[in-house]
Structures are given as structure tokens and as C-alpha cells.
Amino acid sequence: MRGRNLRGELDAFLAGSEQELIDFRRDLHMHPELAFAEYRTTQRIADRLIAAGLVPAVLPRGTGVICEVGSGDGPTVGLRADIDALPVPDEKDVPYSSTVPGVCHACGHDVHTTVLLGTSLFLAQQAEAGLLPGRVRLIFQPAEELPGGALEVMASGGISGVDRIFGLHCDPRLDVGRVGLKSGPITSACDRVSIRVSGPGGHTARPHLTADLVFALAKILTELPAALSRRVDPRSSLSLVWGRVEAGSVANAIPDDGVAEGTVRCLDEDAWHAAPDLIKGLLDSVAGAYGVEAHMDYIRGVPPVVNDPVSVQMLTEAAQGVLGDGAPAPTQQSLGGEDFGWYLESIPGAYARLGTRTPGSPHLADIHQGTFDVDENCIGAGVRFLAATALTALWEGQRPSSGEPLVSLNADN
Numbered sequence: 001m002r003g004r005n006l007r008g009e010l011d012a013f014l015a016g017s018e019q020e021l022i023d024f025r026r027d028l029h030m031h032p033e034l035a036f037a038e039y040r041t042t043q044r045i046a047d048r049l050i051a052a053g054l055v056p057a058v059l060p061r062g063t064g065v066i067c068e069v070g071s072g073d074g075p076t077v078g079l080r081a082d083i084d085a086l087p088v089p090d091e092k093d094v095p096y097s098s099t100v101p102g103v104c105h106a107c108g109h110d111v112h113t114t115v116l117l118g119t120s121l122f123l124a125q126q127a128e129a130g131l132l133p134g135r136v137r138l139i140f141q142p143a144e145e146l147p148g149g150a151l152e153v154m155a156s157g158g159i160s161g162v163d164r165i166f167g168l169h170c171d172p173r174l175d176v177g178r179v180g181l182k183s184g185p186i187t188s189a190c191d192r193v194s195i196r197v198s199g200p201g202g203h204t205a206r207p208h209l210t211a212d213l214v215f216a217l218a219k220i221l222t223e224l225p226a227a228l229s230r231r232v233d234p235r236s237s238l239s240l241v242w243g244r245v246e247a248g249s250v251a252n253a254i255p256d257d258g259v260a261e262g263t264v265r266c267l268d269e270d271a272w273h274a275a276p277d278l279i280k281g282l283l284d285s286v287a288g289a290y291g292v293e294a295h296m297d298y299i300r301g302v303p304p305v306v307n308d309p310v311s312v313q314m315l316t317e318a319a320q321g322v323l324g325d326g327a328p329a330p331t332q333q334s335l336g337g338e339d340f341g342w343y344l345e346s347i348p349g350a351y352a353r354l355g356t357r358t359p360g361s362p363h364l365a366d367i368h369q370g371t372f373d374v375d376e377n378c379i380g381a382g383v384r385f386l387a388a389t390a391l392t393a394l395w396e397g398q399r400p401s402s403g404e405p406l407v408s409l410n411a412d413n
């Protein structure tokens with residue numbers, strides 16, 4: 001990459017396309033669509049890809065687009081953008097404010113979509129010029145916020161044959177032109193658990209003749225989180241926190257049922273896989289000791305996004321190559337969830353944070369707020385970064401297993 005003047009090629013491409021991309025983003029921003037209802041967005045993406053000579057396919061449910069660029073026997077690299085908006089009212093006073101009441105691109109997915117579209121157009125030019133040593137699978141995924149879109153893509157065969165996948169997300173805490181990178185887990189798992197306990201009920205004068213359900217429920221509420229902290233590696237930060245509890249109606253009657261609901265958050269993939277069985281086992285033992293029946297519903301959210309170190313190295317090289325040596329910034333694991341984690345359960349890859357903050361700007365609206373907006377220079381930076389990432393992964397995917405230096409990375413290519 002160093003020798004190939006990729007920077008210059010991207011400069012030339014963006015000189016002709018950056019304004020179109022900004023306009024595209026503003027159009028999406030004015031017409032946000034919720035998860036699995038992104039019909040207009042899907043049409044806009046597909047139309048632009050077709051105009052560039054590509055052959056996009058719409059996912060079976062009618063929203064989301066998959067398209068491949070390039071050919072040949074080289075590796076296949078996946079690039080994923082999410083395209084859905086949030087049920088959050090737009091509170092910004094800008095010419096491109098949302099025209100849909102109560103719906104807004106408050107998570108920046110309009111930017112992700114536009115960055116991937118720009119990258120697609122650039123890569124299509126590269127393929128036409130015979131400069132793409134493999135294939136790039138462009139995945140415009142619906143319904144990240146629901147979530148469910150990643151599973152829809154996978155069920156449709158969207159990542160079959162993909163060797164490595166990359167995605168990025170707006171980060172308003174990071175200056176535009178910088179990217180946040182981290183090996184290992186970068187987002188967290190968040191599941192829901194709902195427990196119902198039942199027993200015969202009775203008079204509070206005679207708890208020994210029935211099952212003291214409220215007492216048993218209280219034991220479950222305190223014992224389960226406490227026992228979990230002793231059964232799981234503390235580094236996984238598996239935490240069970242209750243948000244709702246309900247039992248009984250009067251002071252002198254032991255009720256016959258009760259409910260507790262909470263969330264399970266977890267930083268670590270192994271602990272996430274083990275959590276449901278572990279919690280069920282603990283629940284059965286506590287409930288059994290007090291003679292009540294317990295039933296648990298465990299509702300899976302998303303796994304943590306666990307970045308593969310080799311893929312993070314590719315992101316680092318790409319960012320340094322086209323954004324500058326100082327572009328990569330260390331970033332922390334967030335407690336938020338992101339359905340990109342589903343892809344990384346199957347194939348290696350990595351997820352990066354894209355700086356969207358105007359340097360020196362005091363304004364710092366976080367994502368999922370109605371005032372969230374980006375410095376639109378992040379679109380050009382994102383295209384440079386994502387295009388360079390795809391090319392780096394293709395070149396490195398070709399690298400001989402002997403560990404010989406890659407010809408394409410040297411000045412003669």
C-alpha cells in the first residue's frame with residue numbers, strides 16, 4: 001500500500017464524489033427508517049450500486065442489500081454497514097433534519113451506509129482497473145437496533161465464503177480523521193432474564209406448612225448475583241442486575257406466585273455462552289431449598305464483539321496508510337451491545353470506531369440522543385479507511401504462508 005499511492009487514488013476519487021456522498025447521507029438523514037422497514041434506504045443504495053455497474057441483491061425480507069465487487073480466486077473480504085434508524089425524535093435544527101416524526105438517525109447508521117456506499121464505488125473503479133486482488137462482499141445490513149439484522153444476513157448466506165469481515169461505528173468522542181481500535185472484546189453482551197416462582201401460598205402465621213414464597217424470592221434476588229460472582233471469572237464482568245420484582249398483595253397472606261426480571265451483562269464471550277445454564281442451575285438450587293417451583297425465561301441479546309488481533313492489525317495499517325500515522329487511537333470496551341458480534345462468532349474480523357467530532361468542538365452529543373450529529377468530513381475519512389482496510393485484507397490474504405514480505409506492499413507495485 002505504501003508504494004501504490006492509494007492515498008492519491010482516494011484523493012482523486014473523493015474530489016469527484018465527496019459532495020455526492022454528503023448529499024446522499026443528508027437524504028438518508030431526512031428519511032430515516034426503522035429496523036426491517038428500510039425500504040426507501042434499500043432502494044437508494046441498490047439504485048446507486050446499479051448505476052456504478054454493480055449487481056446488488058436485496059435480502060429476502062425486502063430490506064438490506066448485499067453486493068459483491070471483484071472476481072477471481074483471491075480472498076473474499078466482507079464490509080458491513082447497518083442502515084436502520086432509531087425511534088428517537090430529531091432535535092437538531094439543520095437543513096437535513098428528519099422529516100419523519102419520532103424517527104431519527106441518532107446512531108449514525110446513515111453515515112455508516114454512506115461510507116460503505118462510497119467505498120463500494122471506489123472499489124468498483126479499482127476492480128474495473130484490474131487492481132482488486134480478490135472479492136469484496138458489501139453488506140448493507142438492516143435492523144441492527146432491533147437487533148436481528150445480522151442473523152437475517154447470515155441466514156441468507158450473506159457471509160458464506162467471506163474470509164474476514166470489517167465494520168465501523170461513529171464515535172462522537174473521537175476527532176474526525178481518527179479511528180478507535182482495540183483487539184479482543186470492544187462491545188458487551190446484554191441479555192434479559194425473567195424468573196417466575198410459584199408455590200401453594202398460605203397464611204403468614206404458618207409459613208412452615210406451605211412454601212414461604214416471598215422469602216424464597218428474596219433469596220433468589222440476592223443469592224443469584226452473589227453466587228454468579230463466585231462461579232464466573234471476575235474478569236468477564238458477568239453481572240445480573242434486577243430491574244423489576246413483584247409478589248403478593250396483602251400483608252398477611254403468602255402469595256402463590258412472584259416474578260423477578262433483570263439484565264445479564266457480560267464482557268466475555270465464554271462467560272456469555274455459559275450464562276444461561278449457570279443461572280438456571282443456581283436458580284434451581286436456591287428454589288429447591290425453599291420448596292418453591294422456579295421457571296426461567298432467558299432472552300438472548302447479542303454476543304460481545306470480539307475483535308481478532310490480525311484483523312485489528314490490518315485496520316491499523318490501513319488507518320496509518322491513508323489517514324496518517326497518528327490516526328489510530330486506543331479505545332475501550334463499551335457496555336453497549338452491537339449485533340456485529342454475531343458475524344465474529346463465525347468468521348474473524350474486527351469492528352472499529354470512526355471519529356466524528358469536529359476537532360476542538362465543545363459540542364458532544366452522544367449516540368442515541370436526538371441532538372447527535374457528525375462532522376461530515378468523517379464520510380471522506382471513513383471511505384479512505386474502509387477502502388484501505390479492504391485492500392489491505394485482500395493483499396495480506398494473498399501473503400504466502402512462508403511469511404515472505406508481500407509484493408503488493410512494496411514500492412514496485
Ligand SMILES: [Zn+2]
Nearest residue numbers: 107145367368
Ligand atoms: Zn444504536
Ligand SMILES: [Zn+2]
Nearest residue numbers: 107108109169
Ligand atoms: Zn449503532
